[in-house]
Amino acid sequence: MFLSRKDLFRFYVISRPRNIVIALAVFAFASYVSGLGTFKFIEDRRFYLQALTMAAIMAGGYWINDVFDHKIDRINKPEKTIVGRHISTKKTLTGYWAVNIFATVLTVFLPVKFWMINFGTMAALFVYAAYLKRYAVWGNLTIAVLTALPVITGAMLYHFKPVHLWAAVLAFWVNFIREIVKDVEDVRGDLTHGLQTLPIKIGLRSTKTFLFVNYFILFVHLSFPAFFYYYWDGVTVVSYLILTTVLVVPIWGICLKELIFAIKPADYKRQSKLLKFMMALGLICLLSLPI
16 A cells, blocks of 8 residues: 555544643653652653554554544534545555554563553454444543543553542543533534434533533542542642642633533534643642652
């Protein structure tokens, strides 16, 4: 199969490189915490092997998702649709299998404890793209769990600490909300092609209420580490409370405001971007906690 420079660039674009960079940054964050606040992971070959494997698996996951969704994407985001328009589905599928084979080979050189994570992620991404995303909540939960895996994988390098738990739950909840928000944005194309996402099953008004509840659960989670350290160790994590109040809570408040005034699906677009930013700031705040 011959790939032109334009094809290679298009493959790069549909890999969502920014999302991959974020995932790798989360993995590095978790590895830092796992090394008890040291950068010893920088000299660890397993870190680089797993990072490269993770990038390949994520890229493949985006490619296979675009293959299954290219008709829906022509309705939801016609200006951004590449697969089926600029790159054939056959080329995309070939690329998908190639990067998964590459990821499999890399995984073999990693400790066995990483195998379940990597092979399970590859399988889950395929099942999600082919089946789960078409049904309410199940697809959203799958992606939310997979988004938390870089934290768990980083923890597996050396030591699992409470900070990993807070970070994994933060990544899960922010991305669960974000997936629901994206379903609201895409409701027109999803409805046309018979998907049964949450907004289609229960309606936009009930989905809005569902999101309100999850935003408040997220707020409770942001507060929980402070209560944990106070009641468990008698430590008041002042720096965490200050950083969270200054950096994360304002973004959370803006998202809540956006949700309150959202009327049509297009009104949810800003929330999706803000949630990604909120997760990054939340992880920065978590670095101030005792390791």
